[in-house]
Structure formats: C-alpha cells, structure tokens
Amino acid sequence: MSGPCVRVSAPIPEAGLRILGRAGLEIRMGGLEVRGVDALLCLLTDRVDARLLERGDRLKIVANMAVGTDNIDLAAARRLGIPVSNTPDVLTEATADLAFGLLLAAARRLVWGDRLVRTGGFTGWAPMLGLGMDVVGRTLGIIGAGQIGRAVAARADGFRMEVLLTDKNAGVPLAELLERSDFVSLHVSLTPETHHLIGERELRRMRPHAVLVNTARGPIVDECALVRALQEGWIAAAGLDVFENEPELAPGLADLPNVVLAPHIGSATVGTRNRMAEIAAQNVVAALEGKPIPNLVR
Ligand code: GLV
Numbered sequence: 555m556s557g558p559c560v561r562v563s564a565p566i567p568e569a570g571l572r573i574l575g576r577a578g579l580e581i582r583m584g585g586l587e588v589r590g591v592d593a594l595l596c597l598l599t600d601r602v603d604a605r606l607l608e609r610g611d612r613l614k615i616v617a618n619m620a621v622g623t624d625n626i627d628l629a630a631a632r633r634l635g636i637p638v639s640n641t642p643d644v645l646t647e648a649t650a651d652l653a654f655g656l657l658l659a660a661a662r663r664l665v666w667g668d669r670l671v672r673t674g675g676f677t678g679w680a681p682m683l684g685l686g687m688d689v690v691g692r693t694l695g696i697i698g699a700g701q702i703g704r705a706v707a708a709r710a711d712g713f714r715m716e717v718l719l720t721d722k723n724a725g726v727p728l729a730e731l732l733e734r735s736d737f738v739s740l741h742v743s744l745t746p747e748t749h750h751l752i753g754e755r756e757l758r759r760m761r762p763h764a765v766l767v768n769t770a771r772g773p774i775v776d777e778c779a780l781v782r783a784l785q786e787g788w789i790a791a792a793g794l795d796v797f798e799n800e801p802e803l804a805p806g807l808a809d810l811p812n813v814v815l816a817p818h819i820g821s822a823t824v825g826t827r828n829r830m831a832e833i834a835a836q837n838v839v840a841a842l843e844g845k846p847i848p849n850l851v852r
Contacts, residue, residue: 556580557580558579558580558593559579559581559582560592560593561582561588561593561595563597564584564597564600567830567832569831570595570830574595574835579838586606587609588606591610591612592612593614593617595617595619595835598619599800602616603627607631607634614636614841615637615639615841616636616638617838620830621641621642623638623851624745637841639850640849641834646705648820649705649821650705652820653767653793653820655793657694657767660765660812661688661791663791666684689715691713691714692736693736694716694718695717695718695738695739697738697742698743699719699720699724702741703741718730729756733759736765737765739767741770742774748771748774749774750774752766752774754776754779760783762788763789763790765789765793766780766789767794768792768796769795772796777804781804784813791812791813792814795816797818800818836848
C-alpha cells in the first residue's frame with residue numbers, strides 16, 4: 555500500500571507545498587480526483603459536492619484554501635465523517651483593505667478618472683470635473699459583524715464615520731441600516747439564508763446617493779437587480795470584488811460607469827496567500843497525523 559497522499563486541486567503558493575512535502579506526503583497535483591487519496595486541498599472555485607465526497611474512499615480531510623466554505627457540501631461531509639477545514643483570520647486585514655479601497659474608489663470615481671486620463675479626455679482641471687462623494691463623517695452600514703466586518707469598522711473609525719452593524723439577530727435591523735447608510739459593505743458568509751440578502755426590495759430601501767460594496771460572495775446580492783439599481787439611480791454606485799456567477803457578469807454590469815469591478819482579489823496579497831496555503835497544508839498534515847485539526851469547520 556502506498557504512503558499517505560494529498561490531492562492539491564491547482565497550483566498554490568510554494569509555502570504550502572513545502573509543508574506537505576516536509577510531512578512526507580505524496581502530492582498529486584491538479585483536479586479533484588479523490589479516489590485513493592487521503593486528503594484534498596482545494597480552492598473556493600472547486601465545487602466539492604456529495605458525489606465527489608462519496609468517491610473519497612480514504613479521504614480524511616477536505617482543506618479549503620479560503621475562509622468561505624460555501625463551495626463544499628458541509629452536510630454531506632458531516633454525513634460521511636470527512637472533516638472540513640478553512641483558513642480564517644489570516645485574510646481579515648487584506649480583505650478589509652480591499653473593501654475600503656472599493657468604497658473609496660467608488661465614492662471618488664477613481665476608475666472613471668483613470669480611464670479619462672488614459673484615453674486623452676483629461677484636458678485640465680475644472681471646477682465640476684469628476685465630482686464624487688465625501689467619505690469622512692458619513693454613515694457606513696456593515697452587514698456581518700465577524701472579523702472582516704469589524705476590521706472594516708476599524709478603518710471607518712479613521713474616517714470618523716458613524717458605523718451601523720447588523721449580524722443575524724444582533725445590531726441594527728437590516729431595513730434600518732439600509733435606510734440610514736451612505737455606504738453599505740457586505741461581510742456575511744454565503745448560506746441559504748444570505749442568498750440574495752440584497753435584492754430589489756433592499757436596494758430600493760437604500761439612499762439614492764448610497765454606495766454598495768461586496769467583498770463577501772456574489773450570490774448574496776441579486777446581481778440583475780443591482781444592475782437595474784445602478785442604471786435607474788436607486789443607488790449611486792457599487793464596488794464589487796465578487797459576482798453571482800463568477801467569472802461571468804450579469805448583463806449590463808460591465809457597461810455601467812458607476813461600478814468598480816475587481817477580480818475576487820480580497821485576500822490577494824503575497825503574504826496573505828502564502829499564509830493561506832501554509833494554513834491549509836497544516837490542516838492536512840494534522841488530520842493525517844491524527845492530531846486536532848486547527849481550523850476545523852463545524
Ligand atoms: C475568499 O473569498 C475566501 O473565502 O477566502
């Protein structure tokens with residue numbers, strides 16, 4: 555019988571592979587074939603459903619290199635007795651930075667301005683050119699008061715913003731937060747309860763000058779409703795790092811001048827991605843050595 559081996563679904567930072575190698579694991583690179591392997595190290599873009607998990611005849615862990623685990627059928631994993639782990643904490647600051655960056659970019663029309671300059675449309679300073687929104691002293695509504703939501707709140711403090719928080723049944727009611735906020739930033743996990751948490755009704759509750767920021771998961775927002783909201787002025791702008799059917803965009807989204815789009819790079823700093831790979835690898839090694847899994851998802 556061969557020694558323990560791990561399937562790594564796609565190239566990840568070397569730092570993670572080193573940990574797997576040092577633990578004496580055979581690494582099988584690429585894809586999601588789990589038959590005959592002891593561990594699967596996968597990405598948020600891998601759909602790990604019940605059928606896939608059932609093929610794992612000796613699977614002892616599914617280690618996601620992400621904090622979100624909405625790509626994994628957790629109920630099926632539980633039923634089959636396969637532990638699932640994630641990479642929390644390490645990506646909090648990087649993701650909060652990106653959320654705040656999108657907020658500022660949308661408020662101050664940075665992408666519009668960049669395009670204007672590059673295409674030769676900038677003919678000199680003008681009193682009315684590129685007017686955006688003030689940020690300091692405005693109200694920021696944060697939906698989801700977990701680590702990332704609270705890290706965004708800490709940044710808002712530096713901008714002397716009033717922060718409204720809502721989380722499950724705590725904090726300000728969602729409707730009130732939407733009605734009072736100048737900026738709304740999403741920081742909940744994607745679950746059946748949060749799917750389309752922000753739809754037409756919620757977007758219509760927001761203020762016409764408001765900006766929506768999503769660095770959480772695309773399906774939390776009804777993207778077609780958001781396109782209409784931005785076209786028809788129910789809200790002023792949006793900053794999006796995630797999309798409902800990634801990497802596809804809802805029809806019309808990319809044509810809007812009042813949306814800033816990023817390619818799901820919330821955790822994409824060199825240091826953060828290295829740490830995420832290391833943590834995912836450490837979870838694999840712990841599971842295969844029969845030790846407690848540091849970041850077990852319950
Ligand atoms: C990124 O989206 C993550 O869940 O880690």
